[in-house]
Amino acid sequence: MISVEEALDGILALVAPLDPEDVPLAEARGRVLSAPVRAARAQPPFPSSAMDGYALAAGDARPGARLRVIGQSAAGHGFDGTVGPGEAVRIFTGAPVPPGADRVVIQEDVAAEGDTVTLGETLDDNLYVRPEGGDFRAGDEVFPRRRLGAADLTLLAAMNTGTIRAARQPEVALIATGDELAMPGEAPRPDQIIASNTFGLKAMIEAAGGRARLLPIARDNAASLTKAFDFARGADLVVTIGGASVGDHDIVDRVAAARGMERAFYKIAMRPGKPLMAGRLDGAPMIGLPGNPVSSMVCGHVFVLPALRAMLGLGAAPAPRARAPLAAPVAANGPREHYMRATLGPEGLSAFDRQDSSLMSVFAAAQALIVRPPHDGPRDAGDTVEYLSLSPEA
Ligand SMILES: Nc1nc2c(c(=O)[nH]1)N[C@H]1C(S)=C(S)[C@@H](COP(=O)(O)OP(=O)(O)OC[C@H]3O[C@@H](n4cnc5c(N)ncnc54)[C@H](O)[C@@H]3O)O[C@H]1N2
Numbered sequence: 001m002i003s004v005e006e007a008l009d010g011i012l013a014l015v016a017p018l019d020p021e022d023v024p025l026a027e028a029r030g031r032v033l034s035a036p037v038r039a040a041r042a043q044p045p046f047p048s049s050a051m052d053g054y055a056l057a058a059g060d061a062r063p064g065a066r067l068r069v070i071g072q073s074a075a076g077h078g079f080d081g082t083v084g085p086g087e088a089v090r091i092f093t094g095a096p097v098p099p100g101a102d103r104v105v106i107q108e109d110v111a112a113e114g115d116t117v118t119l120g121e122t123l124d125d126n127l128y129v130r131p132e133g134g135d136f137r138a139g140d141e142v143f144p145r146r147r148l149g150a151a152d153l154t155l156l157a158a159m160n161t162g163t164i165r166a167a168r169q170p171e172v173a174l175i176a177t178g179d180e181l182a183m184p185g186e187a188p189r190p191d192q193i194i195a196s197n198t199f200g201l202k203a204m205i206e207a208a209g210g211r212a213r214l215l216p217i218a219r220d221n222a223a224s225l226t227k228a229f230d231f232a233r234g235a236d237l238v239v240t241i242g243g244a245s246v247g248d249h250d251i252v253d254r255v256a257a258a259r260g261m262e263r264a265f266y267k268i269a270m271r272p273g274k275p276l277m278a279g280r281l282d283g284a285p286m287i288g289l290p291g292n293p294v295s296s297m298v299c300g301h302v303f304v305l306p307a308l309r310a311m312l313g314l315g316a317a318p319a320p321r322a323r324a325p326l327a328a329p330v331a332a333n334g335p336r337e338h339y340m341r342a343t344l345g346p347e348g349l350s351a352f353d354r355q356d357s358s359l360m361s362v363f364a365a366a367q368a369l370i371v372r373p374p375h376d377g378p379r380d381a382g383d384t385v386e387y388l389s390l391s392p393e394a
């Protein structure tokens, strides 16, 4: 069996960044830029007032000075003239500071009467002028290597970007397999269970910036699975769930092989996740996940999400790991890299006692997956270990 690292390398070798497309800025949240964006103009595009008050030449800002108000500059309505000695312009926050003026005295420090203002006895040192290009200059470039969030979109909008070029959203076809599966809300037979993994994986994929295509459940026969693979055509990634192990009804490997799958690997030294397979099917990368719900979700974090990130152009890298101390000891690990469901509190990580890969209630309560290397010895409370963070949305 190959290691988790080798398996991930094998999967990342199957995927490539997707072609970019135009995306209107209002729909760009969560998208990934495929090229740097240049600012079309400076911000502010003119020296702008930071306060409501009076714009004047700094040399005139003497306590008690009397100045003639020659006009007004409001946001969106600049003053069309120059401020000379002994003159001031009424100005509001965000308005252009007119030529000749290089400071603003806030209105709290001014007594106004008709067209005249008298400056107060104590003036602060602040000029209250935001220089042209003080935030960014025309031609400045940004290229955040992440899914665009609120702050990125604010900046791109300010740079006068109406449309971005972003990687196409990877479309992932999800095929649950098994005669025992019924859809949530259906009336299952007594020997059936409800298909659950598909919904978790769909949420995980969408939270990471992909699109999930939920295909009808494939039954444990070649004709049904073949039909599901037909439906999956055109997807950027095909993911099967279940039917991956060695039982008589585990047919994914056989049916995919008969269809010409170029297999990259099958079976890995991972717990849960041993029967994972991957390859290229009908021209698309294909990942065969184990059916146990926790196995499929853990493999989703460790393999499907890194593949999605690579397709989005975020680079080929493993799921990010962090380090924290153990709050309670853990026993020695076996030969497979073990992803232990755990809580993460102020004292550190506590692995759940029950680690069976069928236990969705435990997985839903977990905040982290402690990563135990193969054959890792017993670990004490206080020992630092690596973990993957599980966010409630993914
Ligand atoms: N003799 C052996 N038996 C098994 C081995 C082995 O090495 N030798 N490996 C075990 C491991 S580890 C795993 S993991 C499972 C994975 O098997 P499959 O991928 O073939 O999964 P299934 O048998 O189809 O299902 C396992 C389990 O999960 C349930 N399931 C399947 N799909 C879904 C779904 N979409 N939603 C919810 N639950 C699902 C299914 O009903 C089974 O209970 O094999 C072990 N066996």
Ligand code: MOO
Binding pocket: 270, 271, 272, 273, 274, 275, 290, 292, 295, 296, 357
């Ligand atoms: O590898 Mo299985 O996924 O342990 O339960």
